[in-house]
Amino acid sequence: MKKTVFLGALTVAGMAAGASAAATLDDVKARGKLNCGVTTGLVGFAAPDANGKWEGFDVDFCRAVAAAVLGDANAVEFVPTTGKTRFTALASGEVDMLARNTTWTLSRDVDLKFDFVGVNYYDGQGFLVSKEMGVSSAKDLDGATVCIQTGTTTELNLADFFRANNISYEPVPIETNAEGQQQYLAGACDTYTTDASGLAATRATFENPQDHVVLPEIISKEPLGPLVRHGDNEWADIVRWTLNALISAEELGITSTNIGELSAAPGDNPEINRLLGTEGNLGEMLGLDADWAKRAIMAGGNYGEVFAKNIGESTPIALARGLNAQWKDGGLIYSPPFR
Template sequence: MKKTVFLGALTVAGLAAGAAAAGTLDDVKARGKLNCGVSTGLVGFAAPDANGEWNGFDVSVCRAVAAAVLGDPAAVEFVPTTGKTRFTALASGEVDMLARNTTWTFSRDVDLKFTFVGVNYYDGQGFMVPKELGVSSAKELDGSTVCIQTGTTTELNLADFFRSNNISYEPVPIETNAEAQQQYLAGACDVYTTDASGLAATRATFENPADHVVLPEIISKEPLGPLVRHGDDEWGDVVRWTLNALITAEELGITSANVKEMASAAGNNPEINRLLGTEGNLGEMLGLSADWAVAALSSGGNYGEIFEKNIGENTPIGLSRGLNAQWTEGGLIYSPPFR
């Protein structure tokens, strides 16, 4: 009997691992649907709206990939994953790609056997405190109680930050963003820490956002990006170059409004022509149709449009481009050339 319990676990693990096979691109085409792992609900990045439609910055990446591969941005099955379940979901093949504000780190890339295809948001960990505490710097947080989402890199950054500044804190581990918000608002913790973009998104949902401040310290580098399983380079290329297409399109001035027109005939700019399939055979090399980038761009527009629509300054979340501006405008968003 005891043995069966032990072996039962192996069964589950074995079946899960067995599902992960090579040839994701063919699998997705055969299935007619892209399985995309997203967060369980972070407004602006990935959250279902009142009609149950998923929307957000990360969701748009999934939709662009689905459009590029299948020609239909709606052919996506969104799989909500928590910080704890996301890697298992990807490694086991339950999802084809993960677009879930996930930090690109050495150990996740090398040890956990994933491939990060690029960075779609340069983030960093910050702290939010109620204004009434009168705290102006994270170094004044000695002895404070800190709410933190468990199973994330923020947990390790937090430990490192307090250790290196030789100050103490009490961590309160919390499973989801919603619970963290409840505890923080009730005063069960003094500080809430997560990626600065997440803090802005959370603060936007508060009744009185002005009563809370995000401290100036950014204590870590958090390059967030989509990732796929290690070892399936064809699929990795598809996701990587779809993301690059969105970025390059912004740089070249291709938007959802003018992409159809620009793709109708070859223009003067050879890179635009190559990207939109009116010249060369980049789509064929990827194993996709010639108008793959046109479909991807029609789904939600270029990188800049996606940013402005979901998390930009005119949305409740109100993030400025900052580091996430194009390299031509002093930011870090940079795509290799389409050549």
């Protein structure tokens, strides 16, 4: 089993080396659209609506990158990927970047030859159970059947947690969140485990969400973020600083409603001016024009706006900012300076 996993990693790494030889920015411009790898469907993060239009927290980031690079937030081809297929899709060049619930780990960064450009959501693994079970702690799940997505850090964390607590479980392997939801509701497993944000998103789609509860234990650190292939630093810089632009915009008070005014009449804050391209040449450094960040922010709003409209407390997902609040508000969200 270990040999199979190792060879798979080498195969993905080899593909990454080949795919990164070409300049991704040139490919995206020539194609006229961004190929963005997303989940197969996780409401609030990335899922098609009734008309087939993709929406969500991660979707809005894909659109921000497309706006920055191509000047069109809708110039995106969304490519659904599973926990197993996502890395091959990126390494082979099928997608230009991944923006989905993917945890930044050492082996993915180093062994699989990917670059995580930052963290857009600080998460942790939890457990979803029905209230009927009468379980109040994950430590009470001895002997439980557990729906678990294969090819994920969730799978490894689950084994570690049960082993550390000297309890047993029976895995019920699934490929996608939709399958996990179906199996869980059908009673094929006692509990569904994945990132706590994913559990909240899944529960929000239930007919009776109040009949289910996310247990209090968070058993891991899951820093989720966009990633690109190793070896194309110019493209990595663009994706990284697009994320930073959305984060900095919130900190600096730049919103989708006041950005036009702020860019038309530059004020006394030099960092706002640099970010919006009215001062300095940061866009040129990235191989883009001066308005790249302005377009990225206008695509869906700043980081806080994107969070609030897709997964925030006023949505069915109802996630509090928590660790994903700005650093000045006690969270971990923080951008390096634009200078």
